[in-house]
Structure formats: structure tokens, C-alpha cells
Amino acid sequence: MNFQLTEERQMLQDGLRRYLGEAVTPQALEAAQTTGMSPEIWAGLSEMGVAGALFTEDQGGFGGAGFDLMVVFEELGRAGAVEPMLELLLAGRLVAELGDETQQEIVAQAVEGAVQLAFAHGEPASRFDLERVETRAERSGDGWTLTGRKSVVVNGAQADHIVVSARTSGDVADRDGISLFLLPKGTAGIEIRDYPLSQGGHAAEIVLDGVTLPAGALLGAEGQAFEAIETAQARATAAICADALGAMETARALTGDYLKTRKQFGQPIGKFQALQHRAADMLIEIEQARSAVINLCGHLEADRDTREIHVSATKHLVGKVARLVAEEAVQMHGGIGMTEEYDLARFARRLSMLDQRFGDATFHLGRFVRLRAA
Known part of the structure; x- marks a missing residue:
């Protein structure tokens, strides 16, 4: 399995990171509270053709593989974007794979950003x-x-x-x-x-x-839809794990910056050995989660049993790591980590809620055991 991004995926990642870094502002997020998304950001993502990465060439896209999903959703999670790209992946791929010619026309409109x-x-x-x-x-x-x-x-x-x-x-x-x-x-x-x-x-x-x-x-x-639903949720689980990975990276970056600037006893608190160890533990856990997500994305096209074992193993691990990162980041920030105005709060909430979607860590631990036993 080649873990390196292709040139096209690297360009997509770079473009997405630049665009979302500029577009996802407090004002855009506040406006999205009313409508559920920012029309401006959605239009920008559509103009970039990001939705095409979620679909195969036969379905009117240019990607559709696990690593394409990972690139897109990791950047959405890193920026904390709230646009419903995951819903496009879930519903759109089901229509693309099961629908007739008339129904599949909706997929083309969705890829262009014309329909939700x-x-x-x-x-x-x-x-x-x-x-x-x-x-x-x-x-x-x-x-x-x-x-x-x-x-x-x-x-x-x-x-x-x-x-x-x-x-x-x-x-x-x-x-x-x-x-x-x-x-x-x-x-x-x-x-x-x-x-x-x-x-x-x-x-x-x-x-x-x-x-x-x-x-x-x-x-x-x-x-006869169960198999298609299970496959769609496997893809969505990989996407949501990549989203959590991006959110964890941002939480870690915010924590690292805070440890370098917050001073106590005349020096940055990042010089305290106890906090250095906790920050190092966060980094190690995030890298383990990254390896699991890469492994899952590489097995999305495997046979059903192999794929589902990786789905539950990854969702369990990412759920555990997300909780640890959210808790450690808030604790190392101290009081400011609890404030609504600080960016860390929304990323901590995001990580908590991502764990609950498509099965939490406890559910997938039990499912993993059952799948392995079978």
C-alpha cells in the first residue's frame, strides 16, 4: 500500500487547506447557525470541484477512492467547516450506484453544488x-x-x-x-x-x-438495499474518522501555540516537563489514529469481512484518541480552554459528536470482537 499522496491529491489538499483557512471565519460560522451551512463556502467548494473527489469517473467525479475521501474530510475537519459534504457522500453514492439514468442526473447536479x-x-x-x-x-x-x-x-x-x-x-x-x-x-x-x-x-x-x-x-x-447501505456507511465512517483526525491536529496545534506563549513563573509553561510529556503523548496518539485511518481507507475496496473489521477497529481507536485529545487540550489550556469564544471549544465539541455518529468507540469495540470471532 502506497501511503504517499498522488500529485493530484496533493494539489487538492493544498488548495483545500488554503481556501478553508481563509473562508471558515467566525462570521461564516455564525451565519451557518441559521441555515446549517455557509452558502458562500459551499459555492467555493463547488467551484473548486471538491465534490468530484467523492465520486468515481463513471459517476461523474474524478476520485471516489478511500484516500480521496481522506484528503477532503481531513481538511474539512482541520478547518472546522460545517458544510454537508458527508451527506453528499452518503446519499450521492447510493443514488449513483443504485439509481436509474433519471435518478443519476441528480448526482451530476449535486456534484456541481446545485442541489443538496x-x-x-x-x-x-x-x-x-x-x-x-x-x-x-x-x-x-x-x-x-x-x-x-x-x-x-x-x-x-x-x-x-x-x-x-x-x-x-x-x-x-x-x-x-x-x-x-x-x-x-x-x-x-x-x-x-x-x-x-x-x-x-x-x-x-x-x-x-x-x-x-x-x-x-x-x-x-x-x-436488497442492506449491502449498499453498509458499504455507504463504511465509506462515511472512513470520512468521519479523517474529519476527526483533522480536528485533532488543529486542537494539538492550538495547544502547542498556547504552551509556547502562556507564561508562569517567568517562563512559557511549555518548558514544564509534565506538560511536555502530555503534549508528546497527544502527538503519539494522533499519529496512531492517522495510521488506522490510512489503513481503513486502503481497505474500503476489500471484501466485506475485511473491510468491516477495519471499520470497527478504526472507529474504536479514533473515538478513544479523539476523547483523549479533547480532554488533554482543554486541560492544558486551563480556564481559556472552557470559553465559548476560543476556537478550541468548537473543535472539542466536534470531536465529541463525531465519536457518536455511526457508532461510538464502545459500540465498535464490541462489533470488532464479534466480527473477529465470526
């Missing part, structure tokens, strides 16, 4: 279990009728199209019988409650009350 996407899969009682789907889809004439609830649908209220999972057969925890549907914005019978997230961006609770869809809304084969 969201993926509604989690439910109030599902926790982190992908196969637990209670929302039902029943045939109604030439179409479908959907009834159920979806929870924490990131970008749900802002999306022009929502990819929704629903059970067309089987029991609530069966892997077989899960189907995917494409819902346009404004479809009758959908109730959306929008709310802000603590780390930035918006999510929504969605109620489907007898939503009627045409037959063409079905994505892929009926009842």
Missing part, C-alpha cells in the same frame, strides 16, 4: 444497528406508501432530495427486506422538524405519514 442531499436511515429505536428499520413501505397501486419516523437526519430540512430507507418485507431486525427510496423536497405527507447541532450544521426529525411515491422512486432492487 440527505440520507434518512436512523430511527428512534435503532441506535447504531443498521439492519433495524421499522419504517414501512407498502405497494399502493403503481407506487409506494411510506409510514414511519427517521431521527437525526443531518441536512434533512435543507436537502432537495432525501434518500430514505424503509422495510418492504421481513421483521424489524432482518437484513433482507430493506429498500431505498428517493424523496423530492416538498413531497406531501412529510413532517420535518429542523434543529441545530452542537458541533455545527443542522439535523431533522422526519415523520412519514402515508407518503405516496411513484414506482420510479425506488432505488435499486426491492428489499
Whole structure:
């Protein structure tokens, strides 16, 4: 496995770091609290063609591999950007891989930044279990009728199209019988409650009350969507781990700068051996997390069992390291590390919330053990 970035990926990384370093300002983040994202930053990312890195050439992009995802999301995490690029990856790749020609036109529009996407899969009682789907889809004439609830649908209220999972057969925890549907914005019978997230961006609770869809809304084969959902979440988990890696690097950099400038007893506190050891431990843990993320990104195209073992191993490790880095960074800053006005606060929140998405460290430890035993 070659760990070095290709020339194209290096150019993408450099361009993204420069752009986000200038664009993600306190003013842009404050404006994004209302809408869930900054239209200016999203337009800039679209103009740079960043979304193309999330899709293969056959899907209208220029990347789509694990290391392409790592480059993009590490820089988003490093800057603390709140734009819904992860939702584009989740929903967009599902549409690109399962949709017909008409549905795939949405992917081209999404890559250009013209439309927003969201993926509604989690439910109030599902926790982190992908196969637990209670929302039902029943045939109604030439179409479908959907009834159920979806929870924490990131970008749900802002999306022009929502990819929704629903059970067309089987029991609530069966892997077989899960189907995917494409819902346009404004479809009758959908109730959306929008709310802000603590780390930035918006999510929504969605109620489907007898939503009627045409037959063409079905994505892929009926009842056979679980494998595609699991693959999509594997990619998204790699992306979110890279995001956490970038956020940890920023937290470490902020801490290092503070240790060099904050003085006590007439000298910078960074000269105190105890703090030097803690800073060194942070660096070592972050580098271990980086190795795990690289390993996962390199195995996204492996067979299912190998891929999923790396998914859970990496998510567990990154979750543990993210918590350690957030706690150590805040503690070494002292009182200022707790203030809302200081940048470290939003990165600490980001790391805490990233651990919860797609399964926290404890969940993935248990899943890793089960996968290895199997």
C-alpha cells in the first residue's frame, strides 16, 4: 500500500487547506447557525470541484477512492467547516450506484453544488444497528406508501432530495427486506422538524405519514438495499474518522501555540516537563489514529469481512484518541480552554459528536470482537 499522496491529491489538499483557512471565519460560522451551512463556502467548494473527489469517473467525479475521501474530510475537519459534504457522500453514492439514468442526473447536479442531499436511515429505536428499520413501505397501486419516523437526519430540512430507507418485507431486525427510496423536497405527507447541532450544521426529525411515491422512486432492487447501505456507511465512517483526525491536529496545534506563549513563573509553561510529556503523548496518539485511518481507507475496496473489521477497529481507536485529545487540550489550556469564544471549544465539541455518529468507540469495540470471532 502506497501511503504517499498522488500529485493530484496533493494539489487538492493544498488548495483545500488554503481556501478553508481563509473562508471558515467566525462570521461564516455564525451565519451557518441559521441555515446549517455557509452558502458562500459551499459555492467555493463547488467551484473548486471538491465534490468530484467523492465520486468515481463513471459517476461523474474524478476520485471516489478511500484516500480521496481522506484528503477532503481531513481538511474539512482541520478547518472546522460545517458544510454537508458527508451527506453528499452518503446519499450521492447510493443514488449513483443504485439509481436509474433519471435518478443519476441528480448526482451530476449535486456534484456541481446545485442541489443538496440527505440520507434518512436512523430511527428512534435503532441506535447504531443498521439492519433495524421499522419504517414501512407498502405497494399502493403503481407506487409506494411510506409510514414511519427517521431521527437525526443531518441536512434533512435543507436537502432537495432525501434518500430514505424503509422495510418492504421481513421483521424489524432482518437484513433482507430493506429498500431505498428517493424523496423530492416538498413531497406531501412529510413532517420535518429542523434543529441545530452542537458541533455545527443542522439535523431533522422526519415523520412519514402515508407518503405516496411513484414506482420510479425506488432505488435499486426491492428489499436488497442492506449491502449498499453498509458499504455507504463504511465509506462515511472512513470520512468521519479523517474529519476527526483533522480536528485533532488543529486542537494539538492550538495547544502547542498556547504552551509556547502562556507564561508562569517567568517562563512559557511549555518548558514544564509534565506538560511536555502530555503534549508528546497527544502527538503519539494522533499519529496512531492517522495510521488506522490510512489503513481503513486502503481497505474500503476489500471484501466485506475485511473491510468491516477495519471499520470497527478504526472507529474504536479514533473515538478513544479523539476523547483523549479533547480532554488533554482543554486541560492544558486551563480556564481559556472552557470559553465559548476560543476556537478550541468548537473543535472539542466536534470531536465529541463525531465519536457518536455511526457508532461510538464502545459500540465498535464490541462489533470488532464479534466480527473477529465470526
